[in-house]
Amino acid sequence: MNFSSSSLDFSILPYQEGVNPPVTKPNPGFLTDIGEEGMRALLDRFYMGLFESPIKDIFPSDREEMKKAAQHSADFFIQICGGPAYFNQNRGAPQMRGRHAPFPITPTARLHWLVTFEEALKPIIEQKLSSEENIQSFWNYINVFSQWMINTRD
Numbered sequence: 001m002n003f004s005s006s007s008l009d010f011s012i013l014p015y016q017e018g019v020n021p022p023v024t025k026p027n028p029g030f031l032t033d034i035g036e037e038g039m040r041a042l043l044d045r046f047y048m049g050l051f052e053s054p055i056k057d058i059f060p061s062d063r064e065e066m067k068k069a070a071q072h073s074a075d076f077f078i079q080i081c082g083g084p085a086y087f088n089q090n091r092g093a094p095q096m097r098g099r100h101a102p103f104p105i106t107p108t109a110r111l112h113w114l115v116t117f118e119e120a121l122k123p124i125i126e127q128k129l130s131s132e133e134n135i136q137s138f139w140n141y142i143n144v145f146s147q148w149m150i151n152t153r154d
């Protein structure tokens with residue numbers, strides 16, 4: 001019999017055009033649990049997933065460029081989880097909507113982006129590297145904030 005239960009909820013919030021819902025940052029505990037190396041490994045997995053995803057065409061097509069992009073993203077997520085301000089130091093003010101403006105980000109692209117992120121989170125969940133509460137807070141953050149990045153209709 002399997003007694004393990006999970007309260008994690010990875011459902012994706014529906015996108016409503018013109019609405020940027022309030023964003024809550026992830027629990028700093030997510031970063032404390034997995035560490036900076038864990039966050040870098042997470043973003044490496046995520047970008048490797050993007051490299052093979054249906055939205056690969058909007059990302060760098062060169063593997064080395066993709067690795068760099070993963071590191072910049074890890075800098076951002078470490079910072080947003082309360083760690084050192086690596087992103088500000090290396091890339092300047094986040095201004096995420098503006099940085100995404102050159103790329104056509106549609107509601108469907110957001111779905112692929114989130115599903116790819118969920119896949120990258122799996123080792124953390126399966127190996128219990130972070131508490132469910134902290135993992136959930138991370139998911140909730142990207143679930144909401146990804147809506148802000150949409151700038152093009154399907």
Ligand code: HEM
Binds near residue numbers: 059072091103
């Ligand atoms: C809605 C789905 C999203 C799509 C399709 C998307 C796509 C992209 C693309 C094409 C880039 C440029 C290539 C790269 O450097 O990776 C990028 C950069 C980036 N994205 Fe997103 N993004 C999405 C949502 C988000 C969200 C919600 C966040 C933060 C919570 C985020 C954080 C970043 C960061 C930190 C960078 C690097 C910016 C830089 O180094 O200047 N993205 N994204």
